[in-house]
Amino acid sequence: MTTAQVEPSTTASSDTPGGLSPAARRLLEMRLRGKAAAAPAGIPRLDPRPAQAPLSAAQQRLYFLDQLDPGGVEYLMPAAWRFTGPLDTAALSAAIGDLTDRHEQLRVVFSHQDGVPAQRVLPAAEAAGLDVVDLPPAVREGGPEAIAAAVREVALRPFDLAAAPPFRATLLRIGAEDHVLVLAMHHIVSDGWSLDILTEDLGVCYRARRQGRAPQSARPPVEYTDYAHWQRGADESADLDYWRTALSGLTPLELPTDHPRPAVRSSAGAVHTVELPEKLTAALAELGRRADTTSYMTLMAAFQAALAFHSGQDDIAIGTVVANRERPEIEQLVGFFVNTLVIRTDLAGDPTSAQLLARTRESVLGALSHQSLPFERIVDELSPERDLSRNPLFQVLFSHSAAAPQGGYALGGARGTAFPIDLTTAKFDLTLDVSEDADRIRLRFVYRPDLFEAASVARLAEHTVAVLRAFAEAPDVPLAMADLLTAGERAALLGPDGPANRPPAGAIPEPAPRLAMERLAERIRQAPAAVAVSGGGRSLTYGELDAASRALARRLRAAGIGPESLVGVCLGRSVDLAVALL
Structure with missing residues (x-):
């Protein structure tokens, strides 16, 4: 994924009537269907705030996957912009602090007790701030590839969900008026829609800090931890x-695959x-x-x-x-x-x-x-x-x-473009x-x-x-x-060497038909690692199919089964059926 591909919604905006928000669209759909438009019961805000909260169902899945593959990059969602022009580093640092103060999910850590995961919101004062890094001369003078490598290293640095919040803001200084801002996040605390909120809020906070004041944005009516609590008790x-x-x-x-499926994805x-x-x-x-x-x-x-x-x-x-x-x-x-x-x-x-x-x-x-x-x-x-x-x-x-x-992304007089x-x-x-x-x-x-x-x-x-x-x-x-x-497939079928243009029967003696077992034996010799049969979530290569069928034949012979003996097979369509019939 690149920065340019992170969107504020996972469904097309063109599919949303008049650009309505999801909540407004749902209300419109209810009215069109003649249903009552009474507002649903709201998500309650927990008061006092809990010391720790459960994970939402979606968070719990990502937490489990992170436990299986600690430090993996599969669910990282970094975004970066390259800014040219004057950038007030102090104002940007304060604006990042405003973001982590306003949005609790940017300062949560995850833990588990007796196998039950939970999230704990850190005080805003303990949240990490903007990390400003002066790129060394070797990187600055190394051209676009060296700068891209430096950005990638910062963006894809793994998170330890238990040790620190999975949000990191880094400003890489290339020159006096040339910077790359990297916002690195784990999907467990964010999504594409969230990134849109963050970039908008960052611009508002930066402008306020440039004017020497704190931003005046109203706080959200509920927090994500309230949503996680509410979801646990919702009527489903x-x-x-x-x-x-x-x-x-x-x-x-x-789907037919070209290679056998590995034991671990x-x-x-x-x-x-x-x-x-x-x-x-x-x-x-x-x-x-x-x-x-x-x-x-x-x-x-x-x-x-x-x-x-x-x-x-x-x-x-x-x-x-x-x-x-x-x-x-x-x-x-x-x-x-x-x-x-x-x-x-x-x-x-x-x-x-x-x-x-x-x-x-x-x-x-x-x-x-x-x-x-x-x-x-x-x-x-x-x-x-x-x-x-x-x-x-x-x-x-x-x-x-x-x-x-x-369009670009501006922070005051600094103009930013997405850095892939x-x-x-x-x-x-x-x-x-x-x-x-x-x-x-x-x-x-x-x-x-x-x-x-x-x-x-x-x-x-x-x-x-x-x-x-x-x-x-x-x-x-x-x-x-x-x-x-496709044109290539059509040519293979209808071309001079394709089946549609083979000489009429009798013009060239056709080879004698071979038994299925002979053709299978040839295929086993030619491509033992190719997939031969799939079904029920399992696959066997030609080599594995040959070994399994031979092993079954040995067991049958040991049981007294010989030529012309009748053996009943009672199996559904499966990999095992192919083994039994061979």
Whole structure:
């Protein structure tokens, strides 16, 4: 992730009517549905303030992941800007102090007692201030690469959640009027929306300090620790009933991989980027107006269709993220509020593009209507089999955000531009991250290179774009009839050496057909490490399949089973069934 990709909301602003806040949008939706518009009971402010507080459900998940991988960078969210012009270091230092005083989550530490994690808010006086660092001459004179390395080192320095708050502000001085400001945070205390609040507040506090006064901003009505307490006692029964029904009988998506899945999931990531042609972008906007779908829904539907094309499945469940700021009292709070939803869409029955869009629209609206239930509660309720090599419920994520603003960020007379920090991590097997502005849509496919080759992800990206073209050009044609093949794939099938142009039978003697076991034995010799069979969350390579089937054969022979003996097999479709039949 780079600074420019950190957004104030995890859903597209274009999908929010009139730029409404989540709380205002929820009130509008209730009125449109004819429901009572009475305000929900507010989150109470705890008084006196507790010495320590529980973690929210989302925080608890990140705390657990940090315990598994202390000092990992997967959930860091740094942001940096390079400022040119006069910068008042004393005023900036005081403004950072104002930020940590105003926003409690910037000065919390995390601990656990008897296995139960908790957070404790430090007094504002104990919060770390701005760290000003003069870059040495070797770095200043080393050019952009040396400066970028210095920024990256500061931005990606790990946090010890128990020792100090997971927020750090550093000013790197390159010259008298050349600085880089780095705000480093752990996701457990912040999110993209929070960063927007922090940058706005920092500008207000800096201006006040430059004028020799303290900022006069009103304090939030509640704190994040109040929210965490309230969440523990919230009535979740209706939302739980919805998600039990929506995810009943869920079949995990099994995308074919190029490499066997490691026993422990890696966070290393790689990126494949595609920008949609301007003509296609305009056509999709028109399609959305006709079908009453947002671009978020349209792009998600196309992605799900491409996943079905690759997996051969018609029950496609993927994850997505929402800002989860539907309550007005938390809109201006800094903290980790983002929630994860599962969007399940049925592609059975060979739907047309228009039918698939309608199905996805209903799935999205249903999920958004029940977005406040923490994802962690759903996982606990459904209790999927836990596996350190993968995430629960889904392995593929779809996210959609507005493109980063092109304007700069000013602190008085110093003009700042976003300083990119290369932090490409893969939290899931595959993520499609869509960024969109008025006339451009960019698709970023973030994937795990220990599972997928770059060429495989590139093909999936091309198929996703092909589905989008089918949506725009032939919305009433079944997707099975849409031409999703790439030019290279079409050439391989229809070219002079492809199956469509083989000489007629009899013109060249066809080789005698080989037995399946002979062909399998050849494949085992050629590629013993390639994945041979997958299912139920397990995979076997050709070598592993051969070893397992031979071991079973030895056991059968030891039991007296010989040629022409009948052996019953009672297994569902699984890896073990392939072993037994061989």
